[in-house]
Amino acid sequence: MLIPLAAFAIAVSTPIAAESVSLGALAGNWVIETAPHQNSGCVIRGDAVARVERGALAIALNAHETCPDGTDARAVEQCRGNLSAQTLQVRCVLQRSTSDTYIADHFVLTVVGSNAMVGRLVDGRAWNEPATWRRPSAPMIS
Numbered sequence: 001m002l003i004p005l006a007a008f009a010i011a012v013s014t015p016i017a018a019e020s021v022s023l024g025a026l027a028g029n030w031v032i033e034t035a036p037h038q039n040s041g042c043v044i045r046g047d048a049v050a051r052v053e054r055g056a057l058a059i060a061l062n063a064h065e066t067c068p069d070g071t072d073a074r075a076v077e078q079c080r081g082n083l084s085a086q087t088l089q090v091r092c093v094l095q096r097s098t099s100d101t102y103i104a105d106h107f108v109l110t111v112v113g114s115n116a117m118v119g120r121l122v123d124g125r126a127w128n129e130p131a132t133w134r135r136p137s138a139p140m141i142s
Contacts, residue, residue: 020086021083021086021111021113021114023052023055023056023057023083024052025114026050026057026081026083026088026111026114026117027050027051027052027057028049028050028135029047029048029049029135029136030047030048030049030050030133030134030135030136031045031046031047031133031134031135031136032044032045032046032047032048032061032063032131032132032133033045033046033131033132034121034127034129034130034131034132035129035130035131036129037126037127037129038129040067040068040069041067041068042065042066042067042068042071043065043066043067044063044064044065044105044127044131045063045064045066046061046062046063046064047061047062047136048060048061048062048079048133050081056080056081056082056083057079057080057081057082057083057088057090058079058080059078059079059080059081059090059092060076060077060078060079061076061077061078061079061092061105062074062075062076062077063075063076063077063102063105065099065102071099072098073097073098073099073101073102074097074098075094075095075096075097075098075099075102075105076094076095076096076097077092077093077094077095077104077105078092078093078095079091079092079093079105083111086110086111087108087109087110087111087119088107088108088109088110088111088117088119089106089107089108089109090105090106090107090108090109091104091106092104092105092106103123103124103125103126104123105121105123105127106121106122106123106124107119107120107121107122107131107133108120108122109131109133115134115135115138116132116133116134116135116138117132117133117134118130118131118132118133119131
């Protein structure tokens, strides 16, 4: 009698894993948005196009940062995304920006499915905020 109960307890306490996704399923177009920065209130939105290249994602990212004080910056970045289990780490290199202070974006994302990823934008200097990546046709996550 204890063995079936123990098996039931393990089954109930085991979290259901997110949909397993391959790199190929993550290729294509994405819309990106961060939560407002905790100090400045700035938000970064943008779009990205990802393609599989040499066992990773090659990502072209266009970012647009807007702030309540009227600050407005646009950036073009080239990124590489590495998938491990259900975590996509995206590291970018800044190609050009309309701001001298904009630095390259880096994301740590949990793959929710082939249409959505959630995580954080962490640039190593100023940003450590929630971020979402979704397909253009998918509903907003947050």
